Amino acid sequence: MGSRGKVRSEEVQSNNWRTSRLEELATVIDSRHKTPKYSEDGLPMVRVVDVKAGPIDLSNAVKVTQEVYEDFSKGRDPEIGDLIISRVGSYGNICYVKTNEKFCLGQNTAFIVPKINWRFLYYQLLSPQVRTQIESLVVGAVQKTISLKNIKSLEIATPSKSEQKAIAHILGTLDDKIELNRRMNETLEAMAQALFKSWFVDFDPVKAKMEGRQPEGMDAETAALFPDKLVESELGLIPEGWGVGQIGNEVTVVGGSTPSTKKPGYWDGGTVHWTTPKDLSGSSDKIIIETARKITEEGLQKIHSGLLPVDTVLLSSRAPVGYLALAKVPIAINQGYIGMKCEKALSPEYVLQWCVSVMDKILQRASGTTFAEISKKNFKPIAVVVPFAQLIKIYSKIVSDIYSKIENNLRENSELSNVRDTLLPELISGKLNVSDWQ
Incomplete structure (x- = not known):
């Protein structure tokens, strides 16, 4: 403005x-x-x-x-x-x-x-x-x-045409910035996915070295960490020296629950973020910084997985299966999620993009007569490639910077939305009158 x-x-x-x-x-x-x-x-x-x-x-x-x-x-x-x-x-x-x-x-x-x-x-x-x-x-x-x-x-x-134009410009400028940030986040997310696919699905750096070429887009030190040979595994060909594990052994898999809504003490005045898959619906951003509802510390005691730490990977396990997010606030989850605490070799950024890459397998393991659901029991055995620890660290450093930008854009959009939502009813009713508009 x-x-x-x-x-x-x-x-x-x-x-x-x-x-x-x-x-x-x-x-x-x-x-x-x-x-x-x-x-x-x-x-x-x-x-x-x-x-x-x-x-x-x-x-x-x-x-x-x-x-x-x-x-x-x-x-x-x-x-x-x-x-x-x-x-x-x-x-x-x-x-x-x-x-x-x-x-x-x-x-x-x-x-x-x-x-x-x-x-x-x-x-x-x-x-x-x-x-x-x-x-x-x-x-x-x-x-x-x-x-x-x-x-x-x-x-x-x-109001008059000039006032219509002025009001539209004020609110439209806010919405245009929100939309620009949203598109930027889509591009950033695509970058994170493309890098994971190149390094850990298609094994492009390994194939380049097998052909005597220098891997593209990386320095010599990083390129040296990739082997120059593919070997057979239960997942097919993978880089020599890399392992294959079950996701349930590589991360800590937890579920959630809903404190009784009949107990006001679990909800009234709550400050603890508590999420359902609905919080992720309609969003392409794989980051969660806010939840529609919050619970009290008393309510938190009723959730066996407790308060999950920042950078827990969340996968909606039903209604529907497949929403994904990195928690950027400490968070409790309901029964519609599988939570993954990344406390071993695999980083949150790696696990998030791994989930993207194997979503077809995840969906295939979902079952149910009323609606599809994947249980922790069916999720834990899914096979995951485990690269060298140093490569995971390098990838995660690059991608954590990407997700920091996505998070910053989301927080800015939240502030812009609050400003817009505050101004809109005042401007559009004439209670705030725009004047001297060029």
Whole structure:
């Protein structure tokens, strides 16, 4: 924000604000009310599950053929500044389009095409005033739904165009920085995974030395630590001199539990981080610094694994299997996790990326009739390559620096989100009036 504008507090909304129905401020376009046929390749289709605050993320979107796309797109490609709202189940979620990539909407979603500043309207739809309206308009006991008619009827307060632009800039600058940090973290995580895969899965440095080449991207001292031969093992070919163990023998595997929610003394005023897999859902960052709930010291006594130390590796063992994180705060876990304390040769960074590399094997060992779950008993025998200790140390030093950057970005994003969430209701209601904006 800097010196480009200033904000002054007002007791009431400015006189130049007016209230209009959403259908006066935007064109609302419903999706097709039918189930599409997905395909292996093609164009992305956005479903309710894909609609989350921020720019639309198409990385996990399903694909449809050109024919299906043309049907569901209704002859219109999305444009930058379009908003998307979910209508059924996870109703009322809002995201926006910020790229020119083509996609179509699946059922139970709708486009909101703004006639006013699109980013201002996006923040208005996230405001407490509008969220309250949405909650009052939802129908359905089992599958909660907001109709297209009710979406169009939402009452939206708007100031002048210049004030819309200023408010959108203030909040948008914060969100843009959050998004930049998120993308940086994805790149950093990819770097950590790529290095692990090269050194400890594909054995690229070993293969280079076998061919008489100097391993790429490392100094001579590090290259000297890699052998120049592959030998047979129960896992297939591995570098000569490296071992193979069971993960349960190489780390301390623990589980968790949930203190009785009927005992207020276990929860009220709690300060101890306590996590469920839900804390990791929707995040690509393999770091956890905050939990939705906290327990008391009395509650902690009811968890047999106790308070796990910083850098414990967490693997969600059910609902669903496969979320991963390094704990960057002392933490207690519920029964939906396998915790790995790295107290021997294998470092936390190595174990985390090893879990990524063998996730197919982990999932294959999960079982269950209601939902998939992997038990500690089935997890512990999974085979793990154990490289020379010095190589693990070098890898971990490189990757711990990467995860420090990821952690710093996460902490900054937490602060930025708090600032945004504090400013949003004040700005969007007119209680904070933006003036002198260039």
